[in-house]
Amino acid sequence: MSERRAAARLSVDIGGTFTDIVLEAEGRRTTAKVLTTPAAPEEGVINGVEAALAEAGLNASALSLVLHGTTLATNAILERKGAKTAFVTTEGFRDVLEIGYESRYDQYDIMIEKPAPLVPRKLRLPVAERVDLTGQVLKPLDEGMVEALVPELEAAEIESVAIGYMHAYANPDHERRTRDLLAARLPDMSFSISSEVCPEIREYERFTTTSANAYVRPLMASYLARLRDRLGTMGVDCPVLLMTSGGGLTTLENAMQFPIRLVESGPAGGAILATKVAEEMGLDKVISFDMGGTTAKICLIGDYRPQTAREFEVDRAARFTKGSGLPLRIPVIEMVEIGAGGGSIARLDSLGRITIGPDSAGADPGPAAYGRGGDRPTITDADVALGKIDPASFAGGKVALYPEKSEATIMRDVGSPLGVPDVLTAAYGITEMVDETMSNAARVHAVEQGKAANEHSLIAFGGAAPLHAGRLAEKLGIDRIIVPTDAGVGSAVGFLEAPIAYEVVRSRNMRLTAFDPAIVNGLIQEMRDEALAVIRAAEPDADVVERRVAFMRYVGQGHEITIELPNGDFTDNDWQAVQKAFDTEYERHFRRTLPNAETEVLTWALSLSVATPPPAPLGAAPAASAATPAGQRGVFGAKAGKMRDVPLFRRTDMAPGAGFDGPGIVVEDQTSTYVPNGFSARIAANGYIVIERNGESD
Numbered sequence: 001m002s003e004r005r006a007a008a009r010l011s012v013d014i015g016g017t018f019t020d021i022v023l024e025a026e027g028r029r030t031t032a033k034v035l036t037t038p039a040a041p042e043e044g045v046i047n048g049v050e051a052a053l054a055e056a057g058l059n060a061s062a063l064s065l066v067l068h069g070t071t072l073a074t075n076a077i078l079e080r081k082g083a084k085t086a087f088v089t090t091e092g093f094r095d096v097l098e099i100g101y102e103s104r105y106d107q108y109d110i111m112i113e114k115p116a117p118l119v120p121r122k123l124r125l126p127v128a129e130r131v132d133l134t135g136q137v138l139k140p141l142d143e144g145m146v147e148a149l150v151p152e153l154e155a156a157e158i159e160s161v162a163i164g165y166m167h168a169y170a171n172p173d174h175e176r177r178t179r180d181l182l183a184a185r186l187p188d189m190s191f192s193i194s195s196e197v198c199p200e201i202r203e204y205e206r207f208t209t210t211s212a213n214a215y216v217r218p219l220m221a222s223y224l225a226r227l228r229d230r231l232g233t234m235g236v237d238c239p240v241l242l243m244t245s246g247g248g249l250t251t252l253e254n255a256m257q258f259p260i261r262l263v264e265s266g267p268a269g270g271a272i273l274a275t276k277v278a279e280e281m282g283l284d285k286v287i288s289f290d291m292g293g294t295t296a297k298i299c300l301i302g303d304y305r306p307q308t309a310r311e312f313e314v315d316r317a318a319r320f321t322k323g324s325g326l327p328l329r330i331p332v333i334e335m336v337e338i339g340a341g342g343g344s345i346a347r348l349d350s351l352g353r354i355t356i357g358p359d360s361a362g363a364d365p366g367p368a369a370y371g372r373g374g375d376r377p378t379i380t381d382a383d384v385a386l387g388k389i390d391p392a393s394f395a396g397g398k399v400a401l402y403p404e405k406s407e408a409t410i411m412r413d414v415g416s417p418l419g420v421p422d423v424l425t426a427a428y429g430i431t432e433m434v435d436e437t438m439s440n441a442a443r444v445h446a447v448e449q450g451k452a453a454n455e456h457s458l459i460a461f462g463g464a465a466p467l468h469a470g471r472l473a474e475k476l477g478i479d480r481i482i483v484p485t486d487a488g489v490g491s492a493v494g495f496l497e498a499p500i501a502y503e504v505v506r507s508r509n510m511r512l513t514a515f516d517p518a519i520v521n522g523l524i525q526e527m528r529d530e531a532l533a534v535i536r537a538a539e540p541d542a543d544v545v546e547r548r549v550a551f552m553r554y555v556g557q558g559h560e561i562t563i564e565l566p567n568g569d570f571t572d573n574d575w576q577a578v579q580k581a582f583d584t585e586y587e588r589h590f591r592r593t594l595p596n597a598e599t600e601v602l603t604w605a606l607s608l609s610v611a612t613p614p615p616a617p618l619g620a621a622p623a624a625s626a627a628t629p630a631g632q633r634g635v636f637g638a639k640a641g642k643m644r645d646v647p648l649f650r651r652t653d654m655a656p657g658a659g660f661d662g663p664g665i666v667v668e669d670q671t672s673t674y675v676p677n678g679f680s681a682r683i684a685a686n687g688y689i690v691i692e693r694n695g696e697s698d
Contacts, residue, residue, distance in 0.1 A: 007065075008023065008024065008058060008063050009023075009024050009063070009066075009496060010023045010063050010066050011067040011069075011496050012045050013068075013070070013269060013491045013492040014044065014072065014266070015292045015293055015491075016071065016075070016293055016343065016360055016363070017292065017341065017343045017360070017463075018033050018034065018035060018463060019033075019044040020033050020048070020489035020491065021048035021049055021052045021492065022486065022489050022493050022495075023052040023058070025058060030052050030055050031488075031492075031670060032049075032052040033398075033488060033489060034048040035363040035364070035366070035399070036362070038362065038363060038364060040226075041223060042223065042227045049231075050234070060231075060235035061235045063238050066236060067243065067495040067498070068227075068241070068242050069242070069243035069265035069268070069495055073259050073262050074314060076215070076216045077118070077215065077314050078314070078315050082118065082215035082218075083214070083216075083218040084158055085119050085123065085160045085211060085214045085215045086119065086123045086156065086158045086161050087119040087125065087161075087163075087164065087207070087210075087214075088127055088149065088161060088162070088163045088164070088182075089124060089127070089165060090126065091127060093166060095121070097207055097208060097211065098117055099204075101323065103323070105322065106321060106324075113324075115324060115325050115326050118211050119162070119211050123158070125152065127141070127145045128142035129174045131167045131168065131171045132167060133509060135167070135171030136171075137174075141174045141177055146177075146178050149182065150185045153182070153186060153189070159189075160192070160214040160218050161186075161189055161190070162192050162193075162213070162215075163175050163178050163191065163192070163193045164203070164211070168193070168199075169194070169198075169506070172196075175193040175194065178193075179193055190217050191214075192210050192213040192214040192217060193210065194206045194207065194210040196258075197213045197258060197260065198330070198505075199507060201507040201509075201602060202329070204327070205311065205327045205328075208326050208327055209327075209330065216259050217257075220255070220259035221256040224252055239251070239252075239538050241538055243266070243498060244265060244502075245268055245330055245333065246308065246332055246503055247271060247308075247333050247501070248498060248499055249499065249538065250500075250534055251537045251538055254502070254537075260328060263312065263330070264312060264332055264335075267295075267299075267333070267491065268332075268333045268494075268498075269490075269492065269495045269498065270297060270494050271301070271335065272306075272497050273459075273484065273490050273491065273494030274290075274299065275306055276494070277459050278457075278459065279614070280616070280617075280618055280686060281457075281482060283482075284302065285302055285451075285455055285456040286301040286302075286457050286458075287300060287301070287453065287456045287457070287458050287459070287478070289460045289462075289472065291341060291460075291462045291468060292341050292463055292464065293342045293463060294339070294360040294362065295340065295341045295344075295358075296441075297336070298336045298337075298445060299334065300445065306333045307335075307449065308331065308332065308334055309332050310330075310331060310505075311327055311332070313326065314326050335445075336442070336445045338358075338437060338438060339357030339360065340356055340358075340434045340438055341357075341379070342463060342464040343361040343362055343366060343378050343380060344357035344379050344434070345360065345376045346377045346379065346382065346410075346413070346433075348414065354429050354433045355433070356437060361374045361376060367381050367406070368402075368405040368406050369384045369402055369403065369405055370400075370401070371401075376409060380406075381405075381406035381409060381410055381427075382406075382427040382428075383431065384403050385403065385636075386424065386428060387633055387636055387643060388672065389467070389672060390633060391403060393672065410427050410430070414426045414430060424636050424641075424642070434468070436475065438468070439476050442472070453476045453478065454476055454477035454478055457480040458472065458476075458481045459484065460472075460482070460673075461483070461488070461490025461491075462671070466666075466672060466674070469483070470662070470674055470691065471676065474676065479693040480692050481692075482691075483673050483688065483689040483691070485686075485687045487668075487670070487673075488670020488671030489670050497612075499609040499610050500535060500538045500542070501535075501609030502530075502535060502607065503606070503607035504528075504605065504606050505605045506523055506603065508601075509600060509602055510601045511555065511598055511599070511601075512599045513575075515570075515572075515574070515578070517569070517574065527605075527606040528546070528606055531606060531607065531608040532544070532608060535610065538610075542610040543610070543611040544609065544610060544611065545609050545610075546567055546606065546607070546608055547609075548564070548567065548605070549563060549565060550562075550603070550604055551602050551604075552582050552599060552601050552602065553599070554597040554599055554600075555597065555599070562585070563582050563585055565581075579599060618684065619685040620685065621657075621685065624657050624659060624682065627649050627660045628658075629648060629649055630650045631647075631648045633645070635674070644663075646665060647664045648667060649664060649666045649667070651673075656687065657682065658683050659680060660680070660681055661679075662677050662681065663675060666681065666689060673689055678694060680694045
């Protein structure tokens with residue numbers, strides 16, 4: 001680890017409601033949580049950075065590294081606030097974005113809503129050219145047709161152009177030439193080509209990913225440039241790295257070119273934190289539960305590695321239905337994301353049932369309790385009404401709360417229409433619905449992965465998760481909850497634990513019976529050079545870890561499985577070792593192999609990451625002692641149907657070993673942890689709150 005990495009480091013996570021800042025310097029951690037500024041996100045970042053530096057007594061020049069994650073790219077797609085984009089494609093294929101998989105995600109719904117393409121048909125512009133799957137040119141690029149696009153693009157006031165040709169992953173020459181011809185006439189235009197954004201087979205996913213990258217690129221490039229300039233004005237003179245959806249860190253320049261890789265960057269930081277916590281605590285089966293101001297994210301972590309995927313759907317027409325969104329072909333940590341954050345709005349549906357989200361009050365105006373103009377009840381308002389949030393401690397006392405505003409909106413929109421006589425019952429109904437929604441999502445996600453949720457421990461972080469983790473554990477039958485230090489800014493803490501890493505993927509079809517080591521070695525070297533350029537821009541001298549995989553299948557199958565490949569150059573006989581690895585993995589998945597079927601590699605992937613040290617051991621369990629309450633607080637008890645006094649503890653006052661039996665509340669600057677009856681809490685040697693089941697809950 002270089003000296004620069006060991007010096008002062010700062011991380012920033014922009015959420016829909018709050019922007020979280022974490023500063024580490026000389027073994028001390030300083031945190032800040034400020035309201036997000038949606039109109040100009042960099043303003044919230046600068047406000048938080050200045051607050052953290054002031055509290056730590058440091059100048060901006062002391063920073064050696066800034067790490068950043070954001071959901072701005074995702075929000076631009078969801079809200080359709082990206083650039084006006086055109087899509088240049090092979091003649092005859094302009095409707096691929098509309099046709100999709102030629103299937104319906106819900107076969108029996110006659111009113112089905114398909115995800116709308118980011119580029120309307122009139123802005124999908126065909127060009128005569130054709131390449132086959134081996135990269136052989138079947139029809140040369142018609143450069144005259146490309147030149148003729150310039151006045152169309154100018155007349156339509158296009159801001160960004162996506163270029164996606166058939167089989168461009170095998171031969172990118174036509175895409176590159178098209179970009180060069182257009183760029184010569186339109187020098188201020190933003191361009192994204194599929195052979196760089198997503199050089200893989202399957203044209204629908206490749207085209208949607210490239211279109212999405214083009215759609216958000218002007219917005220993200222502008223924001224990142226403004227942030228870089230504002231940080232520079234402050235005196236920050238160090239690398240700025242961005243969290244990717246796959247759990248690694250990349251350079252600001254690479255993020256500006258491929259912002260689509262940032263769509264899940266914030267949640268990925270949380271999964272990295274949960275993985276580190278699992279390693280520290282020796283927990284090989286973990287559910288990561290991240291609940292912030294806008295969404296809740298649930299991720300399965302097994303054997304100290306989060307679940308990963310190569311595809312992610314955004315903007316789903318049906319919330320939990322696969323196939324109802326726009327597929328993005330990017331490396332991503334796999335998780336379930338629900339519109340159930342602290343700011344998610346509660347209402348009654350057409351049948352008179354309480355429903356939550358997915359829309360959120362966000363940071364402006366925010367929940368009614370903030371007193372900033374919000375006039376609709378949210379989950380935060382329900383937690384305030386139930387007594388789970390201490391107004392004096394919320395956001396470290398920097399955000400004033402108005403419980404009377406929460407109660408008024410809850411009764412107006414939920415309690416009175418339902419005929420509920422008091423606000424407590426209405427507020428409890430809201431929290432029960434959101435807790436049931438989250439627990440059901442976790443249960444279904446676990447089942448889909450062939451796992452049982454109740455065999456896992458729950459790691460809770462984010463501003464709202466520790467308040468709801470106890471009830472979630474009750475519903476899922478989970479016996480242990482871990483709330484790490486600085487849980488309220490957990491994703492930003494996770495950024496500081498993430499490795500600088502980059503993954504490159506290339507499709508190159510090859511049957512193992514025709515295995516050509518020279519072609520494979522050349523392809524891997526190209527991928528290594530591309531990944532290493534990104535790594536070295538951030539860490540010139542660090543040790544690098546390489547991982548290779550192949551996506552393989554039997555010839556004729558529609559999908560692949562992932563096979564780990566050894567490092568080093570391949571030789572003529574290495575295809576046999578690859579075949580054996582495929583047979584082993586295929587049998588693990590399907591309990592059999594097909595001995596006479598031919599095997600092929602469809603896609604190759606290589607990732608490089610900076611080597612990171614293992615987490616420090618937990619140490620001996622501290623001597624048990626009874627925690628001393630700092631006071632009491634009235635909290636609603638469901639069985640009693642009324643408020644009851646429970647002890648209130650300040651986390652900063654609790655030494656390792658201190659504990660108590662629930663119910664009780666542990667408050668800290670960025671969040672509060674509610675320990676229900678039937679659970680006991682204690683402080684572990686590393687300062688984490690460990691909550692374990694000890695009896696019946698209420």
